[in-house]
Amino acid sequence: MYADFGGGRSGQAPLTWGQRGIWDAMARNPPGHFNIGRVLMVPRRGGAAAAEVARAVGSLAERHEALRTQVIVSAGEPRQVVHASGRIPLTVVEAEPGAAVGIAASLMAEFSAADFDHARDWPLRVGLVASGGLVRWVVLVLSHLAADGHAVEIVLRDLRVLLRQGSIGGPPPAQPLDLARDQRDGGERRTRAAIAFWTGQYERVPPVMFTPGHPGSRPRHRRVRLTSEALAAAARKVADRHEVSSSTVLLAATAVLVGARTGHESVALSTIVGNRFSGDLRGMVTTLDQLGLFTLDVGADFDELVPRAWRAALAAYRHAYYDQPALDAALARLGEERGAELNPYCCFNDVRQAAGRAPAGPDAKSRLDWLPDPDGIRCRFCLLVLDARDGGLVLQLTADTRCLTNEQIARFLPELENLVLDAA
Numbered sequence: 272m273y274a275d276f277g278g279g280r281s282g283q284a285p286l287t288w289g290q291r292g293i294w295d296a297m298a299r300n301p302p303g304h305f306n307i308g309r310v311l312m313v314p315r316r317g318g319a320a321a322a323e324v325a326r327a328v329g330s331l332a333e334r335h336e337a338l339r340t341q342v343i344v345s346a347g348e349p350r351q352v353v354h355a356s357g358r359i360p361l362t363v364v365e366a367e368p369g370a371a372v373g374i375a376a377s378l379m380a381e382f383s384a385a386d387f388d389h390a391r392d393w394p395l396r397v398g399l400v401a402s403g404g405l406v407r408w409v410v411l412v413l414s415h416l417a418a419d420g421h422a423v424e425i426v427l428r429d430l431r432v433l434l435r436q437g438s439i440g441g442p443p444p445a446q447p448l449d450l451a452r453d454q455r456d457g458g459e460r461r462t463r464a465a466i467a468f469w470t471g472q473y474e475r476v477p478p479v480m481f482t483p484g485h486p487g488s489r490p491r492h493r494r495v496r497l498t499s500e501a502l503a504a505a506a507r508k509v510a511d512r513h514e515v516s517s518s519t520v521l522l523a524a525t526a527v528l529v530g531a532r533t534g535h536e537s538v539a540l541s542t543i544v545g546n547r548f549s550g551d552l553r554g555m556v557t558t559l560d561q562l563g564l565f566t567l568d569v570g571a572d573f574d575e576l577v578p579r580a581w582r583a584a585l586a587a588y589r590h591a592y593y594d595q596p597a598l599d600a601a602l603a604r605l606g607e608e609r610g611a612e613l614n615p616y617c618c619f620n621d622v623r624q625a626a627g628r629a630p631a632g633p634d635a636k637s638r639l640d641w642l643p644d645p646d647g648i649r650c651r652f653c654l655l656v657l658d659a660r661d662g663g664l665v666l667q668l669t670a671d672t673r674c675l676t677n678e679q680i681a682r683f684l685p686e687l688e689n690l691v692l693d694a695a
Contacts, residue, residue: 272321272363274328274397276339277356284451286342286349288458289546289559291595293415294342294349301647302386305415307423308379310372310408314431318405321363327433328359328397328409334429334439335556336446337417342389353448362398368407375400375408382412389416409434419558420622421545426556447557458594465593466601468586472566473605473613476539480529480617481651483673490644492671497684500635500663505688505695513574515581518621518656521666522565523573523580524690525619525654528683530569532675539615540565542584543622544591563591565619573694616651616674623658635663637688639681645669 286294297305313319332338336353343350366374375398382396394417398410409430413423425444432439506517513520526538546552546559565587567580606613651674655667666687670680 272325272361272399273358274325274332274361275356275358276329276332279333279336279339279355280353281355282353282448283350284448285455286351287447287451287557287559288454288592288594289419289557289561290351290416290447290451291349292561293558295595295599297386297416299649303384304648306383306387306412307415307418307420308383308410308412309423309427310375310379310410311427311430312408313406314435318401318403318407319434320404321361321399321401321406324399324406324409324434325361327430327437328361330433330438331426331430332357332359332393334443335426336448337422337556338395338413338426339393340417340447341391341393342416344390351448351451353446357393359393359395359397362396362410363406364398364400366400366402368402371400371402371407375410378410379412382410387414387416389414394418415558417558418556419545419560421547421553422556422558424624425554444554444556445551447555450552450555450557454594461592462594462597465590466598468590469564469598470601470605472539472564473602473609476537476566477533477535478606478609478611478613480533480535480539480615481671481674483651483671485673485676487671487673488677490646491673492645492648492650492669493677493680494642494645494667494669495680495684496640496642496668497637497666497688498640498659498663499637499666499688500659501637502666502688502691503659503662503664504635505692506664508695509577509691513577513581515577518623519581519584520577520691520694521621521656521687522584522619523567523576524687526565526567526580527569527573527576527690528687529617529652532679532683536570537566537568539617541615541618542587542591543618543620544588546592548592561591561593561595563587564615573690577694618650618653619656620653621656623656623664637685639685641681642667 378398394414396412399406400408506520509520510517530538542563544563602613651671653669657665
């Protein structure tokens with residue numbers, strides 16, 4: 272079964288800056304690492320006919336050009352190619368009503384495991400899970416080259432509307448094809464400012480945070496998760512006191528502990544910046560995420576560090592919108608002069624959607640769990656912040672055991688929690 276689309280425009284352009292960053296990162300990471308999966312319950316009582324869902328998916332691709340874009344390499348450079356018409360394959364699975372949601376989750380895992388061939392595939396995989404002849408669940412897996420986390424939520428929102436109403440009113444949003452041309456023709460000033468900022472920061476911080484100094488274990492990378500209602504409430508309390516975000520509080524706490532682990536007085540972290548700073552960009556389905564460079568001198572009381580971290584984060588966000596190859600070339604030149612690779616190998620990524628949560632009760636608890644060990648990744652330290660399903664927040668740390676021992680990995684998140692709780 273297929274979802275047909277047609278009637279839109281076609282065209283070619285270079286990759287946008289965000290797309291180029293993800294394109295380069297894909298070559299350095301294992302298959303499926305940058306796929307984003309979601310399961311959507313069909314928002315109609317009893318479900319919908321498969322043909323109706325197919326029409327909705329086709330309309331979705333007509334509205335958002337990123338979903339009908341492929342990438343070719345021409346003269347050594349990747350280019351995006353938007354197609355005016357085509358067919359998106361749909362995988363249809365029939366399941367008993369009680370098993371349908373589990374089948375949908377399994378289908379999402381299967382779709383997520385494999386890389387996309389961006390020269391031949393559409394950048395999304397779609398599965399329909401039906402019961403009694405009607406589709407109850409839609410499985411979507413998108414390439415990060417087509418959508419970041421914010422864009423995926425736009426896709427889900429629009430698909431819900433299409434399934435309910437059959438159409439979406441108003442003009443279509445801005446498209447990445449036009450953004451790529453705008454960046455190519457008018458983005459030089461922003462890139463120059465970003466290069467000046469990044470190279471200036473690297474003049475004052477170590478070139479790398481974590482250097483392999485331990486024998487490591489097998490598997491080389493470990494992943495641990497802390498779920499805590501108390502930390503969410505404490506971070507919010509500290510944030511309110513300083514009139515900053517809770518993300519800033521967690522970022523500052525991470526920097527303090529990275530400094531303690533490494534002995535660096537000046538700490539650098541890569542932060543993921545959404546870059547949706549204008550109306551056109553906020554509604555666009557594409558990947559706008561780029562890396563920011565956050566730096567902080569950590570030799571001060573935590574209450575002093577939080578407002579400094581806020582200012583440092585704002586500076587990082589302002590300089591996280593740039594031509595990726597141009598920045599890479601500038602950092603490579605500076606690295607050659609310093610005789611070292613310039614890369615913190617230390618990442619902080621807050622992907623929470625909600626702005627805040629209710630305060631934790633007196634019986635709020637924390638739980639630390641070891642997760643399945645990742646395979647084939649390059650990271651040395653990556654801290655991910657997510658919302659917990661039933662309140663609180665989740666911190667997930669992935670670390671290289673050549674840089675942090677298993678014991679240090681296990682202790683890092685509880686120590687971060689204690690730091691913020693004490694500050695509250």
